[in-house]
Amino acid sequence: MYIPQKGELYEDMSVRDNLYCSLLHLGYKSEIAQRMEEVLEQMPLLKHRSKQTAGRLSGGERKMLSLAMIMANKPRLLLYDEPLAGLSEDNTEQVLSYIQKLKVQGTSIVLIEHRIRELIDHVDRVLGLKLGTLYTRDLNTLDNIKQFIV
Numbered sequence: 001m002y003i004p005q006k007g008e009l010y011e012d013m014s015v016r017d018n019l020y021c022s023l024l025h026l027g028y029k030s031e032i033a034q035r036m037e038e039v040l041e042q043m044p045l046l047k048h049r050s051k052q053t054a055g056r057l058s059g060g061e062r063k064m065l066s067l068a069m070i071m072a073n074k075p076r077l078l079l080y081d082e083p084l085a086g087l088s089e090d091n092t093e094q095v096l097s098y099i100q101k102l103k104v105q106g107t108s109i110v111l112i113e114h115r116i117r118e119l120i121d122h123v124d125r126v127l128g129l130k131l132g133t134l135y136t137r138d139l140n141t142l143d144n145i146k147q148f149i150v
Contacts, residue, residue, distance in 0.1 A: 001073060001075040009066065013053060014053055015057070019072055035074075060088055067083070077109075
């Protein structure tokens with residue numbers, strides 16, 4: 001599954017309806033309801049705002065809704081474009097904790113991100129792309145990343 005940087009939400013629909021639409025492929029209303037409740041229990045802020053339209057959420061709340069829609073689908077692979085872009089410190093920590101939950105559940109995750117400092121302790125491997133060349137070795141510490149960037 002893929003989460004673009006700006007997230008694909010139905011702005012005029014509620015948080016709950018956005019989650020519902022992301023699960024329609026399951027086909028069974030009972031399965032959809034169960035997964036929605038599971039993810040809303042993990043994300044109390046979204047549960048509190050479940051009747052609010054997505055268009056009225058803050059940027060951080062929108063990112064969390066996009067992530068909730070993915071979490072509810074229990075993907076085996078997630079491609080996530082700049083999950084931390086534009087987030088406050090509190091929202092950054094929350095998004096990182098949800099990413100960690102996905103990782104623990106066995107989801108393979110590929111993150112594209114500029115804010116390496118926040119991610120370094122949450123990833124297994126860092127790859128760098130510089131002037132069209134992919135670098136894979138020795139980028140798992142901040143010091144090595146700083147040298148790479150210069």
